[in-house]
Amino acid sequence: MNATVVGVVSSVVFLIVGLLIGYLLRKNVGESKIGSAEQKAQNLILDAENAAENIKKEKILEAKEETHRLKSDLENEIRDRRKEVEKSERRILQREENIEKKLENIERREDGLSKRERSMNEKHQKIDEYLAKQMEELEKISGYTQEEAKQILLDEVEKDIRKDASAMITQVETEAKDEADKRAREIVTMAIQRCAADQVAETTVSVVPLPSDDMKGRIIGREGRNIRAIETLTGVDLIIDDTPEAVILSGFDPIRREIARIALEKLITDGRIHPARIEEMVQKATKEVNNIIKEEGEQACFETGVHNLHPEMVKLLGRLKYRTSYGQNVLKHSIEVSLLAGLMASELGYDPRLAKRAGLLHDIGKSIDHEVEGTHVEIGANICKKYKESWKVVNAVQAHHGDAEPTTMEAVLVAAADALSAARPGARRETLESYIKRLESLEEIANTTKGVDKSYAIQAGREIRIAVKPNQVKDDEVPMLAREIAKKIEGELEYPGQIKVNVIRETRATDYAK
Numbered sequence: 001m002n003a004t005v006v007g008v009v010s011s012v013v014f015l016i017v018g019l020l021i022g023y024l025l026r027k028n029v030g031e032s033k034i035g036s037a038e039q040k041a042q043n044l045i046l047d048a049e050n051a052a053e054n055i056k057k058e059k060i061l062e063a064k065e066e067t068h069r070l071k072s073d074l075e076n077e078i079r080d081r082r083k084e085v086e087k088s089e090r091r092i093l094q095r096e097e098n099i100e101k102k103l104e105n106i107e108r109r110e111d112g113l114s115k116r117e118r119s120m121n122e123k124h125q126k127i128d129e130y131l132a133k134q135m136e137e138l139e140k141i142s143g144y145t146q147e148e149a150k151q152i153l154l155d156e157v158e159k160d161i162r163k164d165a166s167a168m169i170t171q172v173e174t175e176a177k178d179e180a181d182k183r184a185r186e187i188v189t190m191a192i193q194r195c196a197a198d199q200v201a202e203t204t205v206s207v208v209p210l211p212s213d214d215m216k217g218r219i220i221g222r223e224g225r226n227i228r229a230i231e232t233l234t235g236v237d238l239i240i241d242d243t244p245e246a247v248i249l250s251g252f253d254p255i256r257r258e259i260a261r262i263a264l265e266k267l268i269t270d271g272r273i274h275p276a277r278i279e280e281m282v283q284k285a286t287k288e289v290n291n292i293i294k295e296e297g298e299q300a301c302f303e304t305g306v307h308n309l310h311p312e313m314v315k316l317l318g319r320l321k322y323r324t325s326y327g328q329n330v331l332k333h334s335i336e337v338s339l340l341a342g343l344m345a346s347e348l349g350y351d352p353r354l355a356k357r358a359g360l361l362h363d364i365g366k367s368i369d370h371e372v373e374g375t376h377v378e379i380g381a382n383i384c385k386k387y388k389e390s391w392k393v394v395n396a397v398q399a400h401h402g403d404a405e406p407t408t409m410e411a412v413l414v415a416a417a418d419a420l421s422a423a424r425p426g427a428r429r430e431t432l433e434s435y436i437k438r439l440e441s442l443e444e445i446a447n448t449t450k451g452v453d454k455s456y457a458i459q460a461g462r463e464i465r466i467a468v469k470p471n472q473v474k475d476d477e478v479p480m481l482a483r484e485i486a487k488k489i490e491g492e493l494e495y496p497g498q499i500k501v502n503v504i505r506e507t508r509a510t511d512y513a514k
Helices: 002-142 146-194 214-220 222-234 254-270 275-304 311-322 330-348 352-361 376-386 391-399 409-423 432-447 475-492
Strands: 205-209 237-239 246-250 452-458 463-468 500-504
Touching: 146 475, 205 254, 214 222, 214 254, 222 237, 222 254, 222 275, 246 254, 254 275, 254 311, 275 311, 275 330, 275 352, 311 330, 311 352, 330 352, 330 409, 352 391, 352 409, 376 391, 391 409, 432 452, 432 463, 432 475, 463 475, 475 500
Parallel strands: 463 500
Antiparallel strands: 205 246, 237 246, 452 463
8 A cells, every 4th residue: 555655655756856847848939939039129120210211211202392492483484474564564664764755745746736726726716717708798799688698598408308208208109009009909909810700770669560550449449448548557758640551669778668568569469459458468577578588688698608697687687688778779789798808808917707797797787787887897896796706896986987086907897898999880870969069079179279370170070180280389399298198188078989180280481474
């Protein structure tokens, strides 16, 4: 047992000794390694310090070189700037010297001008005095004052200007008329060629043929009761005279005259003529005429292409079938005006539908002008307003006789178409009294004009020829006189179409050979 213990103890001792030896060996090795590492670190630090010192020296050198270079560049730039400043200073000094020289020259010129001005003022004063003396001498010699002489000169200048103006007016009017007439003839001719309308002159009487003269007694009736019944129911006068086999119906209202004519024809055909039968036939004739009026109004709208008219306006249009103006049927005239205005509007690039509508309605006031106070223009405009026609149509109705200013081109075309339809030969006729009165008024306007010797209305009042006094009116004043008379005629007379004013100046010299 002791031996085992000894062995264990010895083993432990050897183990401890071995551990101590190993520790010592490791410590020596570690210390030797640490020492070499410190040495290397010191060497590296020294090398780094040396390298940093070298780099620092190099950078310092480079900075010094760069500073030197910048300094030299700055010095060169400063030197160049100084040279430029010196040049600018020299230029400024030179300009100042030039300005001073110019100012001196200007002052010398001003002195010279002031001297000249004083001299000129003195000369002008002398000239004014001299002119005043001359003017006094001229006034003494001529016997006219300065104002009188000036007025004489102005009168002469005015005559020359009037002469030139007259010549210019003549030339411009001739050129304008030639061009306007050419264009107007083309448009009107085209419109008339495309518009064909029948025209029949009508009167205020109607003739009813009879199968025999015995029928006259039956129409008169016992003690005239039949004729009285007819006249009372229709408002038309029956003229039964010696005219063979005919009875004349006379009345200013064409619708009532037409009712009487139809009723009388029915009575003659029926053969039973007595007051009760007469009343029955008059009622039937009234219904028939009303239907005809409506159909004629619708037919007029169809012919002209005017639609969407109020039914009452259609009836009023139909009534125009039995209305005449200077013998011209007003419904036919309205249709013709509508077609002419529409064709001219299409040719000129305006609204043909508006022109047709206004043309068809322009005389609608004539359908009731014997029932309502006022002119047919006023009545027609009120009718159009009542049935909600556009303001353009109302303006065309108001302006077609010059009662209002036309505000649309279509209104102007309606007025032109109205004049064209009414003024063409055969369309209308005038009573002898109104015709003679119009011609006398035309000649009177011309004769009351200064310088007129004689005047003659010819061509049914379409032209007036005026002979002037040659000692009062000169050749260059003739166009102005013609224009003056034309303006008077336009302002004082109402007439369809246009009137040509022809002024004639003639100088005659007479001598005798003995």
